[in-house]
Amino acid sequence: MTTNQLITQIKKKQSFLCIGLDVDLNKIPQHLLEEEDPIFAFNKAIIDATHNLCVAYKPNTAFYEAYGIKGWQALEKTIHYLNENHPEIYTIADAKRGDIGNTSSMYAKAFFEDLGFDSVTVAPYMGKDSIEPFLAFKDKHTILLALTSNQGAFDFQTKRVDGIELYKQVLETSKNWKNSENLMYVVGATKAEYLADIRKIIPERFLLVPGVGAQGGNLQEVCKYGMSPDVGLLINSSRGIIYASQDKDFAQAAATKAEVLQKQMHEELKQLH
Numbered sequence: 001m002t003t004n005q006l007i008t009q010i011k012k013k014q015s016f017l018c019i020g021l022d023v024d025l026n027k028i029p030q031h032l033l034e035e036e037d038p039i040f041a042f043n044k045a046i047i048d049a050t051h052n053l054c055v056a057y058k059p060n061t062a063f064y065e066a067y068g069i070k071g072w073q074a075l076e077k078t079i080h081y082l083n084e085n086h087p088e089i090y091t092i093a094d095a096k097r098g099d100i101g102n103t104s105s106m107y108a109k110a111f112f113e114d115l116g117f118d119s120v121t122v123a124p125y126m127g128k129d130s131i132e133p134f135l136a137f138k139d140k141h142t143i144l145l146a147l148t149s150n151q152g153a154f155d156f157q158t159k160r161v162d163g164i165e166l167y168k169q170v171l172e173t174s175k176n177w178k179n180s181e182n183l184m185y186v187v188g189a190t191k192a193e194y195l196a197d198i199r200k201i202i203p204e205r206f207l208l209v210p211g212v213g214a215q216g217g218n219l220q221e222v223c224k225y226g227m228s229p230d231v232g233l234l235i236n237s238s239r240g241i242i243y244a245s246q247d248k249d250f251a252q253a254a255a256t257k258a259e260v261l262q263k264q265m266h267e268e269l270k271q272l273h
C-alpha cells in the first residue's frame with residue numbers, strides 16, 4: 001500500500017488506529033482453546049469486530065514464533081485473511097529485524113513477498129546496508145526504530161554522540177539512504193514531548209507510535225506534538241484493546257475500546273481542516 005492510499009483510508013475512517021495482534025494463549029478467552037487454531041480464531045474475531053474502527057493491524061511476530069510452527073501458521077492465516085478480506089487495511093509485521101545486507105534481503109522477502117505485509121519494523125543499529133535491502137521494495141514501508149517506548153530507550157537512544165542524541169542521528173542519517181521515501185519511524189507514545197524535535201527533522205514521514213493503553217501513553221499529547229499536515233501518525237494499542245474481556249463477548253469489548261480511541265482521533269483530525 002502506498003502512503004497516499006493510507007492517508008485516504010485515515011481520512012475515510014476518521015481513524016489512525018493500529019491494533020496490535022499480540023496473542024497470548026494465557027490471556028485469550030479460554031473457550032477458544034477448544035478451536036483447532038485458537039490464535040487465528042481469536043484474531044479473526046477481533047478483526048471482524050474492529051476493522052471499521054482502525055486502519056492498520058500489527059501482529060508482533062514474537063507472539064507467533066513463541067508457539068513454533070503452529071504460531072507461524074496462525075500468522076500466515078491472519079495476514080492472508082486480512083489481505084483477502086480487507087485489502088484496504090495496512091499491515092505491519094512487527095519483527096524488529098535488520099542484519100548484514102544479504103540476510104536483510106531475505107528478511108524483506110519473507111515479510112513483503114512471502115507473507116505479503118505492507119511494512120516491517122527494523123532496528124537501525126547495523127546501519128545503511130542493513131536497511132537499504134528493505135527499502136528496495138516498491139510500495140512497502142520499512143519502519144525504523146527511532147525512540148522506543150521502553151525505559152531502556154535511555155540506555156543508548158538518547159545518549160549524545162558528537163553532541164547529538166543517537167535517535168536524532170538515526171533520523172537525520174536515514175534521510176540520505178536510497179529509497180528513503182519508503183521509511184517510517186517508531187516513536188513511543190510515552191515519549192510524546194520529544195515529538196516536536198523529531199518533527200523538525202522529519203516533518204512529513206509517518207510515525208508508528210506504540211505505547212497508548214497498557215504503557216500509559218497519551219493520545220492527545222502525541223497528536224499535539226506529532227501530527228503532520230497529512231496526519232503522519234499510526235497510533236498502536238495492543239493489550240489495551242484485544243484483552244478488554246476474557247468472556248465470550250471479547251471481540252465486542254475490543255471494538256468498544258477501539259471505538260473510544262477512534263472517536264478521540266476523529267476529534268484530533270478536525271484540527272487539520
Ligand SMILES: O=C(O)c1cc(=O)[nH]c(=O)n1[C@@H]1O[C@H](COP(=O)(O)O)[C@@H](O)[C@H]1O
Pocket residue numbers: 020022060094121147148149150186187188210211212213214215236237238239240
Ligand atoms: O515496534 C513496536 O511496535 C514497539 C516499539 C516500541 O518502542 N514499543 C512497543 O511497545 N512496541 C510494540 O508495540 C506493542 C505495544 O503493545 P501494548 O503495550 O500491549 O499496547 C508491542 O507489540 C511492542 O512490542
